[in-house]
Amino acid sequence: MKVQWYPGHMTKTIKEIKENLKLVDFVIELLDARIPYSSSNPEIKKLVPDAKRVIALNKSDLADASITRQWLKYFSGKSIKGLAIDSVRGYGIKELLDVISDMGASVRDKWQQRGRKNKTIRVMIVGIPNVGKSSLINRIAKRTSARTGDRPGVTRGKQWIKVTDSIDLLDTPGILWPKFQDPEVGLNLAITGAIKEEIIDREELAVKLIEKLGKIGPGIIEKGYGITEAYDTSFETLERIGSIRGCLMKGGKVDTLRASRILMDDYRAGKLGRISLELPESTFD
Ligand SMILES: Nc1nc2c(ncn2[C@@H]2O[C@H](COP(=O)(O)OP(=O)(O)O)[C@@H](O)[C@H]2O)c(=O)[nH]1
Numbered sequence: 001m002k003v004q005w006y007p008g009h010m011t012k013t014i015k016e017i018k019e020n021l022k023l024v025d026f027v028i029e030l031l032d033a034r035i036p037y038s039s040s041n042p043e044i045k046k047l048v049p050d051a052k053r054v055i056a057l058n059k060s061d062l063a064d065a066s067i068t069r070q071w072l073k074y075f076s077g078k079s080i081k082g083l084a085i086d087s088v089r090g091y092g093i094k095e096l097l098d099v100i101s102d103m104g105a106s107v108r109d110k111w112q113q114r115g116r117k118n119k120t121i122r123v124m125i126v127g128i129p130n131v132g133k134s135s136l137i138n139r140i141a142k143r144t145s146a147r148t149g150d151r152p153g154v155t156r157g158k159q160w161i162k163v164t165d166s167i168d169l170l171d172t173p174g175i176l177w178p179k180f181q182d183p184e185v186g187l188n189l190a191i192t193g194a195i196k197e198e199i200i201d202r203e204e205l206a207v208k209l210i211e212k213l214g215k216i217g218p219g220i221i222e223k224g225y226g227i228t229e230a231y232d233t234s235f236e237t238l239e240r241i242g243s244i245r246g247c248l249m250k251g252g253k254v255d256t257l258r259a260s261r262i263l264m265d266d267y268r269a270g271k272l273g274r275i276s277l278e279l280p281e282s283t284f285d
């Protein structure tokens with residue numbers, strides 16, 4: 001399957017990110033816990049050194065907890081700070097802010113040694129579309145006193161959220177584009193809903209997901225839909241899902257397009273279980 005998606009505005013955003021990066025001390029790189037590799041953008045490594053970056057594996061509520069732990073071990077092995085969060089329910093947000101506070105402490109120490117006091121640590125969030133940037137910003141804003149005004153002279157026109165006395169979060173996240181050279185990456189992005197559906201054949205996507213789930217954990221589909229028979233092809237399994245869910249067209253033929261939609265929605269909502277699509281073997285190197 002070929003997935004192509006590279007909107008023109010994405011080239012503009014990298015310029016904006018570069019501008020905003022100049023204003024901040026640390027970056028929260030938001031990745032999808034189900035696909036940490038596919039949801040990353042190699043560009044960010046060139047823009048932000050590891051020491052200035054925290055990786056937050058978002059939507060961890062939808063990912064396999066033990067695989068998420070493997071990813072965190074993988075990042076920590078590379079001396080990159082990482083943690084799992086759920087921006088909707090607020091899980092891990094306090095820990096995330098604590099990590100940033102810790103990272104900021106060394107920066108503040110240096111400032112104080114140079115005789116500068118009370119410098120605020122500034123942070124911004126970056127990530128691909130739909131990874132949860134707005135949800136995280138809203139969550140943090142709710143926890144704290146909410147948005148601050150412009151800071152004259154320093155960051156004109158920028159809105160900051162006061163997280164603590166010493167930490168400000170930039171209200172506007174940096175949008176990165178996902179990478180598309182690898183068809184497997186495109187597939188993972190499409191499955192998790194990171195890229196627009198109209199550009200992908202829905203039934204093909206559903207069939208690919210059935211194949212993938214079959215490899216990840218045999219029985220996921222069967223258990224999820226109460227299928228007791230074995231089918232030769234994934235398309236026949238999709239038809240069976242459709243017939244079980246009552247997706248029938250005139251004449252009794254199964255509406256596989258509707259069945260595809262049901263399957264994708266179920267996966268994305270976690271109704272088939274907490275299922276990660278990538279292991280750390282597919283490394284960033
Ligand atoms: N289950 C789950 N859904 C999330 C999480 N974070 C965000 N979402 C959902 O993912 C979708 C995209 O989130 P949004 O914040 O708009 O992403 P953005 O495009 O990066 O700003 C929304 O439907 C959110 O409710 C999370 O941690 N867990």
Ligand SMILES: [Mg+2]
Pocket residue numbers: 133134135
């Ligand atoms: Mg958003």
